[in-house]
Amino acid sequence: MWRKRRISALCAQPGDVFEINVLNNLTDNTTLQSPSIHWHGLFQKGSNWADGPAFINQCPIAKGDSFVYRFDSAGQAGTLWHHSHLSIQYCDGLRGPFVIYDPDDPHAHLYDVDDESTILLSDWYHPPIKQSKFPLVVDTHFIFNTPAATLINGLGRYTSNSTSKLSVISVLLGKRYRFRMISMACDPSFSWTIIEVDGVNHVPYTVDQIEIFAGQRYSFVLTADQPVNNYWIRALPSADSTGFINGINSAILRYFGAREIEPEIETTVSVLPMNDTDLTPLENPGAPRGAKVGHVDYALKLAFSLVLGGRYSVNGANFTPPEMPMLLQILSGAQNAHDLLPSGSIYSLPSNATIEIQCLEDPFHLHGRAFYVVRSAGSTEYNYENPVRRDVVNTGNKGDNVTIRFRTDNPGPWFLHCHIDWHLEAGLAVVFAEDTGNWKNTIDPTDQWAGLCPIYTGLMPEAL
Secondary structure (H helix, E strand, O other), rough: OOOOOOOOOEEEEEOEEEEEEOOOOOOOOOOOOOOOOEEEOOOOOOHHHHHOOEOOOEEOOOOOEEEEEEEEEEOOOOEEEEEEEOOHHHHOEEEEEEOOOOOOOOHHHHHHHHHOOOOEEEEOOOOOHHHHOOOOOOOOOEEOOOOEEEEEEEOOOOOEEOOOOOOEEOOOOOEEEEEEEEEOOOOOOOOOOEEEEOEEEEEEEEEEOOOOOOOEEEEEEEEEEOOOOEEEEEEOOOOOOOOHHHHHOOEEEEEEOOOOOOOOOOOOOOEEOOHHHHHOOOOOOOOOOOOOOOOEEEEEEEOEEEEEEOOEEOOEEOOOOOOOOHHHHHHOOOOOHHOOOOOEEEEEEEOOEEEEEEEOOOOOEOOOEEEEEEEEOOOOOOOOOOOOOEEEOOOOOHHHHHHEEEOHHHHHHHEEOOOHHHHHOOOOOEEEEEEEHHHHHOOOOHOOOOOOOOHHOOOOOOOO
16 A cells, blocks of 8 residues: 555635745755755746746755745635655645635635545555656656556555555535546546636536646535435556556545445446536636637647657757746846757747647646647647636647647746646746836745755755
């Protein structure tokens, strides 16, 4: 059995100012020991220095050192999460939920219970990530490492052990529960009403199965209206071939009053699967600049490819982070962001402009904002009237042409990368340098931030 203790959610309300002191007490030499923390879903307006990606926005926090992240939520609410953004360190478990509760939630009338409970999906690798071979298994278009098990709220089974305890989520007959789901797909025994996508309120949408990709979040309302019993919660990874034998890839939804046994009810067939094109934002639904492909201030098409040696390229460029953070170098006097990374790894975006990006393959996360998905994976239609708005998008399969739009209103270097961390480590990323002329005027990091790099660069290799 492989388990991790569940990490309690960080909880807040819109407008709260955060001062989070990260004290690095890591001592295990089998894992990376100098993390940086990304607050996934927070836009970090005016606080780009606290966004977290190592060598883009900051140096890592050295073992024995500490660092205070200071930022405000700027009115944001919803289901977020936090994780290490150094190499593939978060695959070793440095991650957790982050929830901002909205006292004026427009969907509050739809549910009775919204507590700190979240449904967390993660994968578990037997060897520590630092000991994994790289490059990994490579086929014609995909780089991957196979996890040993799926964990739901920190518990799970793998094929050679079918007796470990499973996570149990308890509900009371007749109550309506808001579940906050982070990277998880479930068994269609019930119908659910989706009300939030990646921290953005959406028009209620009823489904019985959700497909979710790395980094994505959904809030949905489940009404406990089935007979008192035990029911399966299923989370099948896309590359998994083991199914649900002996409780693999599973957890239990248990009614109060039900026997403490594993479910005897088998999985049903989905009749209401989720379709991304049916997700509609509740507020500000229209994409910027109207209903015409390319009718924007700046358009960019990103093509991904696998190159020799198990590395990825974007428009022919393999991403390798700089030795010193981009933000630090610009604030210290470098004049041109393009001097800091090879051509093709960095793109300058003008301020107050409408940007359109076409992406091919893999789930991608853009830091610093939510964006409008005007063309979704698996669709040939463009939707400018009410497209889904989120911060991680599945870009589909070969031949798909997923297209996103956003406005540039948040100066700083912002990472766009695959959220399959093995792919990010293999170079599947670019940086958007947004409104570089205003970085010094709008981004004011702390003295402690500036002191991270001298400490980190002085570490011995075994302490990194």
